Amino acid sequence: RTKEDALTAALTAALTAPPAATPVNGPQAPAEGPATLIILRVCPACGRGTLTNNRGTFEAPTALLETAFCDAIVEGADARRRRIVSHRLRRKVLQRDSFTCQAAGCPHTQHLQIHHRLPVARGGETVLDNLVTLCAGCHRRLHEQEEELRKASRDPVA
Numbered sequence: 001r002t003k004e005d006a007l008t009a010a011l012t013a014a015l016t017a018p019p020a021a022t023p024v025n026g027p028q029a030p031a032e033g034p035a036t037l038i039i040l041r042v043c044p045a046c047g048r049g050t051l052t053n054n055r056g057t058f059e060a061p062t063a064l065l066e067t068a069f070c071d072a073i074v075e076g077a078d079a080r081r082r083r084i085v086s087h088r089l090r091r092k093v094l095q096r097d098s099f100t101c102q103a104a105g106c107p108h109t110q111h112l113q114i115h116h117r118l119p120v121a122r123g124g125e126t127v128l129d130n131l132v133t134l135c136a137g138c139h140r141r142l143h144e145q146e147e148e149l150r151k152a153s154r155d156p157v158a
Helices: 003-016 062-070 087-096 136-154
Strands: 049-053 056-059 073-075 081-083 112-116 131-135
Touching: 062 112, 062 136, 087 112, 087 131, 112 136, 131 136
Parallel strands: none
Antiparallel strands: 049 056, 073 081, 112 131
């Protein structure tokens, strides 16, 4: 296992880790701020992302970038921050989906994230009809599977 694999595994664990305190009286309320802060730097020209820590700079896996950008707070070069999904829209999506992961067969009601059905990069909008609630684990797996499909479609037929 390489250092990059270890870093990716640690970041994935951080993104899917439960919050410090979990409510005992029902579904998790919409978070007003991030449970974990991970800084990803993305090149506006090529779209590739990097993570930097005390061991160096590493390329961020595409699936990690896509998962983060579904429901992130983005800070531009001008240091202004904007939320991909507003608090109000986030609450509407969670309420519509009964505060439950919408992946087939998944009953999770905690560690919920908002996913763009059609990514913004491919013309999707940040509107109620294009958003769905997924738990952190299902959200990560969905983006990993999409990345695997993209890689497989680029492979020459043997």
